[in-house]
Amino acid sequence: MTKNLDDRKYKIIQELIKTEDENLILDLENRLAQDQEVTSPDKIWDMVIKPMRKDVSVDELAKEQDYKPLGRDYFFSLTQELSIEEDIDELLAQL
Incomplete structure (x- = not known):
């Protein structure tokens, strides 16, 4: 106040x-x-x-x-930009 x-x-x-x-x-x-x-x-x-x-x-x-859904190619280009190096099981375990 x-x-x-x-x-x-x-x-x-x-x-x-x-x-x-x-x-x-x-x-x-x-x-x-x-x-x-x-x-x-x-x-x-x-x-x-x-x-x-x-x-x-x-x-x-x-x-x-x-x-408006993302196109397949656009989606995968975005995932490439993230450059995630961890294994999928490791990432899921963090959740």
């Missing part, structure tokens, strides 16, 4: 300590409770995560994501 924001918070706290206005306190309590509801992990999860479809095919996903 920035110093300015901390200063503002402390000023608000000081004013709250001084106040005798119960309606103000109730209003602030309600507002804070509403903010907590919106930022609760369950609410955030529901806002961000979309439910999965019951039926989806690989072809539909490929179309939606504009998937």
